[in-house]
Amino acid sequence: MWEQQLVNGLVSGGVYALFALGLTLVFGVLDILNLAHASVFMLAAFTALLVVDQGIPFPIAIVVATFVAGLLGILLERVAFRPIRDRADSNLSGLLTSIAASIILAAGALAFFGPDAYRYPRGSLPDHTFAFANVRLTALQLLTLVLSVVMMVGLKLLLDRTSFGRSIRAIAEKPLAARVVGVNINQTIAGTFFLSGALGGLAGVLYGLLFNTMTADMGDTILLKGLAVIILGGMASVTGAAVAGFVLGLVEVFTVQGIGSEWRDAVAFGVIFVILVVRPTGLFGLRRVREI
Amino acid sequence: MGLEVFFEVYRDLFGQIGIACLYALSIYIVLAAGQLSLAQAGFGAISAYTAVLLITEQGFAAPVAITVGIAAATLAAGILALPLLRLRGVFLAIATIGFGEVVRVTLNNLEITGGASGLTGNLPKVEVWHIYAVLGICGFLLARLAPTGLGRSLSAVREDETAAQMQGINVRSVRLIAFLISGALAGTAGALEANFGFFIGPAQFGEQRAIEILTFAVIGGVTIWYGPLIGAALLTLLPTLLRDSGVDEGWVRLVLQGTILLLVILFLPDGLASLLPRRRQKVPAPSDDHIATQPLELRTESVSRHFGGVTALHDVSVHLRPGRVLGLVGPNGAGKTTLVNAITGIVPPSSGRVLIDGQDVTNMPAWQLSRRGVARTFQNLRVFTHLSALDNVLAGTVRRLPRTYFSRLLFLPHARKQEHEQAARAVTLLDLVGLAGKEAIRGDQLSYGDQRRLEIARALASNPGLVILDEPAAGMNANEAARLVGLIRRIAETGRSVVLIEHNMSVVMKASDDVAVLNFGEVIGQGTPDQIKTAPAVVEAYLGA
Numbered sequence: 029m030w031e032q033q034l035v036n037g038l039v040s041g042g043v044y045a046l047f048a049l050g051l052t053l054v055f056g057v058l059d060i061l062n063l064a065h066a067s068v069f070m071l072a073a074f075t076a077l078l079v080v081d082q083g084i085p086f087p088i089a090i091v092v093a094t095f096v097a098g099l100l101g102i103l104l105e106r107v108a109f110r111p112i113r114d115r116a117d118s119n120l121s122g123l124l125t126s127i128a129a130s131i132i133l134a135a136g137a138l139a140f141f142g143p144d145a146y147r148y149p150r151g152s153l154p155d156h157t158f159a160f161a162n163v164r165l166t167a168l169q170l171l172t173l174v175l176s177v178v179m180m181v182g183l184k185l186l187l188d189r190t191s192f193g194r195s196i197r198a199i200a201e202k203p204l205a206a207r208v209v210g211v212n213i214n215q216t217i218a219g220t221f222f223l224s225g226a227l228g229g230l231a232g233v234l235y236g237l238l239f240n241t242m243t244a245d246m247g248d249t250i251l252l253k254g255l256a257v258i259i260l261g262g263m264a265s266v267t268g269a270a271v272a273g274f275v276l277g278l279v280e281v282f283t284v285q286g287i288g289s290e291w292r293d294a295v296a297f298g299v300i301f302v303i304l305v306v307r308p309t310g311l312f313g314l315r316r317v318r319e320i
Numbered sequence: 321m322g323l324e325v326f327f328e329v330y331r332d333l334f335g336q337i338g339i340a341c342l343y344a345l346s347i348y349i350v351l352a353a354g355q356l357s358l359a360q361a362g363f364g365a366i367s368a369y370t371a372v373l374l375i376t377e378q379g380f381a382a383p384v385a386i387t388v389g390i391a392a393a394t395l396a397a398g399i400l401a402l403p404l405l406r407l408r409g410v411f412l413a414i415a416t417i418g419f420g421e422v423v424r425v426t427l428n429n430l431e432i433t434g435g436a437s438g439l440t441g442n443l444p445k446v447e448v449w450h451i452y453a454v455l456g457i458c459g460f461l462l463a464r465l466a467p468t469g470l471g472r473s474l475s476a477v478r479e480d481e482t483a484a485q486m487q488g489i490n491v492r493s494v495r496l497i498a499f500l501i502s503g504a505l506a507g508t509a510g511a512l513e514a515n516f517g518f519f520i521g522p523a524q525f526g527e528q529r530a531i532e533i534l535t536f537a538v539i540g541g542v543t544i545w546y547g548p549l550i551g552a553a554l555l556t557l558l559p560t561l562l563r564d565s566g567v568d569e570g571w572v573r574l575v576l577q578g579t580i581l582l583l584v585i586l587f588l589p590d591g592l593a594s595l596l597p598r599r600r601q602k603v604p605a606p607s608d609d610h611i612a613t614q615p616l617e618l619r620t621e622s623v624s625r626h627f628g629g630v631t632a633l634h635d636v637s638v639h640l641r642p643g644r645v646l647g648l649v650g651p652n653g654a655g656k657t658t659l660v661n662a663i664t665g666i667v668p669p670s671s672g673r674v675l676i677d678g679q680d681v682t683n684m685p686a687w688q689l690s691r692r693g694v695a696r697t698f699q700n701l702r703v704f705t706h707l708s709a710l711d712n713v714l715a716g717t718v719r720r721l722p723r724t725y726f727s728r729l730l731f732l733p734h735a736r737k738q739e740h741e742q743a744a745r746a747v748t749l750l751d752l753v754g755l756a757g758k759e760a761i762r763g764d765q766l767s768y769g770d771q772r773r774l775e776i777a778r779a780l781a782s783n784p785g786l787v788i789l790d791e792p793a794a795g796m797n798a799n800e801a802a803r804l805v806g807l808i809r810r811i812a813e814t815g816r817s818v819v820l821i822e823h824n825m826s827v828v829m830k831a832s833d834d835v836a837v838l839n840f841g842e843v844i845g846q847g848t849p850d851q852i853k854t855a856p857a858v859v860e861a862y863l864g865a
Binding site: 061107108111112115116119120121123124125127128129130131132134135136138139248252255256259290291293294296297298300301304305 | 356403404407409410411413414415417418419421422425426428429527531534535538569570571572573574575577578579581582585586589705
């Protein structure tokens with residue numbers, strides 16, 4: 029029984045981690061918490077559904093929806109974040125513009141799709157199930173696990189090994205110095221938002237595939253989980269967010285088993301509270317010291 | 321439509337607007353202290369459920385139940401604030417979102433709260449005029465707060481916590497007070513809301529509501545107390561306006577709400593209230609009553625400070641005799657600012673002692689030190705950017721402001737008189753540092769040199785016996801620097817000891833009685849300006865071997 033729960037926890041943990049990585053990237057670079065990330069998650073899930081509805085196979089739909097989500101990230105950056113980027117209180121006004129953007133995007137989804145739940149057409153998704161010992165793993169669960177791990181490793185390599193990754197880290201460290209040494213700030217930030225949107229979008233598509241339901245408010249719960257993950261992981265730490273995503277997924281399934289499913293959503297906030305109060309830098313974060 | 325019918329038709333709407341306005345005041349007070357809190361809906365829920373359960377289960381009279389509900393919300397705010405006071409900015413926002421969700425999940429799962437279907441069976445007891453009477457009282461209480469000590473402390477904390485501490489403001493307690501008032505106001509809104517309709521449920525106090533309340537404040541603006549009320553009224557009217565003009569789709573309202581919010585943040589950062597004409601600040605004539613003070617003696621004994629493996633200060637012992645000016649010089653990175661931070665309790669020393677008038681003040685928090693008569697300016701400016709020059713200086717006097725709040729509530733003339741006297745003294749200080757005529761200009765619109773002068777005036781406002789000036793001449797031309805020397809001498813003559821950190825050697829040599837030279841965190845020379853000019857170790861540090 030517990031082995032099955034372990035697998036379930038890892039699968040949802042993978043989705044949480046992907047979503048949270050997108051939040052972390054933007055927070056690391058701009059110090060802004062992008063609450064509209066949840067809307068990208070939701071819109072990507074619907075995009076994949078629209079593509080599949082055209083009779084196109086779902087693997088292509090995943091790629092298309094992820095790409096569209098990345099473009100949405102770039103759009104968000106232009107409209108909501110670039111105008112306030114140089115303000116002294118950009119971290120607070122950025123939070124507020126991201127709230128405004130998420131209200132508008134949610135309204136858009138409501139206008140197009142209404143409040144109803146949507147499902148993928150019958151027969152459009154694989155229904156194969158693998159069984160090892162007493163653990164059952166659906167093809168979609170396996171796909172989620174594999175894709176999330178691949179994306180995490182890919183992101184880590186991108187950040188550590190490529191010049192684009194170095195530019196991102198340079199801006200995260202010191203925007204002014206990055207500009208001085210010739211990093212193209214606008215381009216790098218736009219690229220970061222593409223990555224962020226794509227990660228959040230992929231998380232949304234996978235979430236929609238796993239549970240086969242898509243609603244206009246599906247981003248609400250994931251947002252709070254994403255916040256818990258980045259706090260647990262130390263806000264701007266990519267490795268931290270990846271590990272913390274799986275940790276949250278596991279803690280949740282075992283809470284459901286131990287206490288009851290109605291408290292599942294409270295786990296994330298328990299984590300938020302304890303970490304913020306006990307160790308505000310998260311499991312992997314480093315304290316930033318400012319000169320006075 | 322007759323007036324009576326009109327009120328009957330729109331009764332609910334009027335009530336909702338009043339309740340929204342109470343929530344708006346509740347978030348105003350925390351935002352006025354710079355705290356982005358999304359806990360308002362949660363406080364409202366605690367009060368609403370408490371009040372309804374006391375009425376339906378215990379048979380309490382409505383006024384009693386509402387009062388207990390408000391007390392419960394205030395208590396919850398206090399309990400929540402204690403662990404969260406160390407969090408800032410987005411972290412506070414996240415934690416308060418978490419709090420709101422915990423409240424919602426709890427209400428959803430407990431039997432006594434009726435789970436997701438909420439509580440019914442409580443008959444409405446609150447009339448529209450009750451809501452507006454309460455709103456009027458709460459609004460009045462907040463409106464009269466602005467120029468009092470607490471009001472000025474709130475804006476100082478919002479603008480810059482470190483600078484606020486250096487003016488003697490206990491930042492933690494100001495933030496706690498803001499949270500408590502906010503909890504009480506949100507509790508008032510929640511308890512009235514619960515007794516205005518037939519039903520309360522968890523959904524009405526969720527994250528959406530919390531964000532909506534924040535939106536009130538952002539759209540209206542928080543630079544003045546009535547700003548959030550404008551936002552609350554506008555957003556609460558919006559659905560009815562749309563419905564009456566034939567638009568029924570819920571998404572239209574959301575699109576409008578989001579777009580208004582976005583446009584306001586991008587193009588009108590101080591909110592709609594900033595479009596309204598504001599009474600110009602009255603600048604009184606300067607008063608000549610100078611307050612004499614006792615100069616303090618400062619002594620550091622073997623102060624050291626390490627950052628990881630780096631030794632920023634090593635065994636630093638300096639002595640400043642009362643009423644004298646001690647120049648502190650040394651190359652960049654010598655440890656001058658670290659020494660000042662160690663003295664003022666902002667970065668406590670790793671070892672050694674700091675003595676003021678012979679008393680050990682090592683590790684004393686900055687705000688307590690300020691109350692003992694120590695004031696400072698900052699190397700990288702910490703002017704309160706959104707406040708006028710005059711308000712900057714007045715924020716520096718909060719510890720000495722007369723307690724006028726209760727007299728202000730009664731519009732007693734002596735409150736006005738005392739405030740006027742205080743402002744006149746602030747104008748005198750601005751004149752002294754050379755900012756005459758610039759009293760009404762906002763901090764961030766002053767030139768660099770003027771901001772440095774403003775920091776000096778603000779430091780003097782707390783009537784300190786020891787003033788520490790961290791590079792006051794930076795960015796000043798030769799002329800201005802020469803006048804600065806005169807100012808520093810005047811400060812010393814009015815009975816204050818001065819520590820002067822400065823790279824401009826001519827300023828240091830002319831203004832100081834004694835000079836201490838730091839290099840690599842150690843004192844390499846101490847003496848009169850003339851002795852220092854010729855000391856071999858100093859010459860070597862400055863000119864190289």
